[in-house]
Amino acid sequence: MGKSFPDQLAAEVRARRASLRLGQRELAELAGVSERFVRFVEQGKRTVQLDSLLALLDTLGLELRVQTRTSAAARALAGQQAHGELRAPGEPDQSTDARP
Secondary structure, X not given: OOOOXXXXXXXXXXXXXXXXXXXXXXXXXXXXXXHHHHHHHHOOOOOOOHHHHHHHHHHHOOOOOOOOOOOHHHHHHHHHHHOOOOOOOOOOOHHHOOOO
């Protein structure tokens, strides 16, 4: 099984910081976050603040991307939507059509 997202992120941040020859304290100052936060990210802690993480990544010249992937859950939702089984919030239920 592959590495978890926090572990992958930790490795990427550590490698990029090292390639830029920055210490954790220096990176923290440049990004406007605490040194402790940098340490937590590099340790793969799962309780980081997204805004702070984005500032840290921006300082390192990295970006976080969200991509569509085909998971079983995503396929199931797409199938429900295609068959009219999935409604947007507030959309009336068409399955109980009251035709005369």
